[in-house]
Amino acid sequence: MTDRRRFVRNFAVLNVFVVFAIAVLWREGVVWPLFRNDSSHLSVVIVAWTAWGLTVAWRGDWARVEEFMDDVVSLGLLGTVIGFAQALVNITPEAVSAGATA
Numbered sequence: 001m002t003d004r005r006r007f008v009r010n011f012a013v014l015n016v017f018v019v020f021a022i023a024v025l026w027r028e029g030v031v032w033p034l035f036r037n038d039s040s041h042l043s044v045v046i047v048a049w050t051a052w053g054l055t056v057a058w059r060g061d062w063a064r065v066e067e068f069m070d071d072v073v074s075l076g077l078l079g080t081v082i083g084f085a086q087a088l089v090n091i092t093p094e095a096v097s098a099g100a101t102a
Contacts, residue, residue: 042078050072
């Protein structure tokens, strides 16, 4: 078996495993809250961009796959910043003053 065929086979097995894991997590009710509670809808964008990147990978355009990987990481970091901003929006200086007790 050539290295290319072995790589494609491993890539396919990994993708089947990931799809199976997502299906199990969806059935257990873990996946849907991630999308339902996302007011920025960035989770949908990340999933769509990752799916498009996987499509490009399946076609064998590996030069573009690296760009997709970088974009997904950037979208994830953007989501982290948005999430922190949303979490801290209701915190006021009075609530964080040195004399305040919980």
